[in-house]
Amino acid sequence: MSSSPVSARLQEFYRESFVWDAHAGIFPDPKVNLSVLEDWRSNGVNYLSVNVGFDVMDPAHVMATLAAYRRYVLAHNDRLILAGRLVDIAHARDEDKLAVSFDIEGMKALSGDLDMVDVYHALGVRQMLFAYNLNNVAAGGCHDNDSGLTEFGRAIVRRMNDLGIIVDCSHVGYRTSMDIISESSKPVVFSHSNPTVIWAHERNITDDQIKACARTGGAVGINGMGIFLGENDTRTETMLRHVCHVAELVGTEHIGFGLDFTPQIDVDVTEILASRPDYWPAGNLYDTPGIGHAGPPQLLDMVNALADRGFSEPEIRGMLGENFLRVASQVWKNS
Numbered sequence: 001m002s003s004s005p006v007s008a009r010l011q012e013f014y015r016e017s018f019v020w021d022a023h024a025g026i027f028p029d030p031k032v033n034l035s036v037l038e039d040w041r042s043n044g045v046n047y048l049s050v051n052v053g054f055d056v057m058d059p060a061h062v063m064a065t066l067a068a069y070r071r072y073v074l075a076h077n078d079r080l081i082l083a084g085r086l087v088d089i090a091h092a093r094d095e096d097k098l099a100v101s102f103d104i105e106g107m108k109a110l111s112g113d114l115d116m117v118d119v120y121h122a123l124g125v126r127q128m129l130f131a132y133n134l135n136n137v138a139a140g141g142c143h144d145n146d147s148g149l150t151e152f153g154r155a156i157v158r159r160m161n162d163l164g165i166i167v168d169c170s171h172v173g174y175r176t177s178m179d180i181i182s183e184s185s186k187p188v189v190f191s192h193s194n195p196t197v198i199w200a201h202e203r204n205i206t207d208d209q210i211k212a213c214a215r216t217g218g219a220v221g222i223n224g225m226g227i228f229l230g231e232n233d234t235r236t237e238t239m240l241r242h243v244c245h246v247a248e249l250v251g252t253e254h255i256g257f258g259l260d261f262t263p264q265i266d267v268d269v270t271e272i273l274a275s276r277p278d279y280w281p282a283g284n285l286y287d288t289p290g291i292g293h294a295g296p297p298q299l300l301d302m303v304n305a306l307a308d309r310g311f312s313e314p315e316i317r318g319m320l321g322e323n324f325l326r327v328a329s330q331v332w333k334n335s
């Protein structure tokens with residue numbers, strides 16, 4: 001799918017680069033077998049944020065998933081490292097392991113209790129999103145009549161800043177994202193959101209949002225899901241168009257990848273998805289049969305396309321991972 005074969009030189013460049021994937025699309029459930037993480041490690045990814053829940057689930061389900069995933073990662077320390085600090089990421093890289101921490105998509109997981117942010121942080125959550133498509137007690141969703149960030153939501157931003165959790169604006173509406181950005185004293189990210197100028201979808205983000213994120217020193221993770229890139233279009237050249245737009249708007253130093261890659265899992269999730277179809281409203285392509293994903297195996301092809309387009313090696317290294325690492329170094333506490 002690339003414009004040219006990948007040279008040995010570029011393969012070596014990719015292998016030596018630090019690769020950060022800001023969001024996995026693994027369906028969060030305690031029964032999921034996380035051996036699927038090998039899809040990332042074996043394709044050169046060094047760090048992955050794995051979500052343990054979204055607003056559709058009740059908080060007990062999120063906690064059970066977090067417990068199961070922590071146990072899995074800790075029990076497989078020959079390949080995985082539970083990364084709470086930057087030094088853990090450095091160790092993982094040195095030892096050819098995948099560094100993993102967790103994210104939660106939506107503040108319903110707090111059950112209205114601000115102190116739960118501290119608990120999640122203690123258990124390995126290093127990135128949190130405020131809503132999952134629909135409004136909740138903290139924030140407004142991208143598929144809802146966005147009511148903005150509430151007082152509770154503002155208190156959460158401040159607590160996340162204090163503790164060292166990355167503030168993530170994906171899945172919220174425009175107004176809420178701007179509220180979060182003005183409240184946060186630290187860089188913020190859109191971990192897995194594409195520019196709406198290239199593909200108009202309510203999950204995607206406007207140039208205003210991208211610029212506001214960049215002004216905080218943050219980064220936008222390009223999402224590899226076909227319905228957010230185009231009409232179920234996962235071609236590298238399409239992803240490149242999204243990257244080029246953000247690069248022209250704010251510069252490559254504010255670009256990363258949050259591929260949202262959804263590997264095949266052996267857990268039947270149809271019941272939970274069918275229980276709340278309102279989280280994926282009609283007219284947004286969620287009912288597309290066979291939604292495609294540009295996943296970790298496509299990153300090398302992406303690097304090839306970026307090099308062909310004339311991006312420099314330092315720029316590509318930044319986009320592959322160093323930009324998100326910079327954000328983490330400014331947000332996470334290193335102890």
Ligand SMILES: [Zn+2]
Pocket residue numbers: 105170171192260
């Ligand atoms: Zn998501």
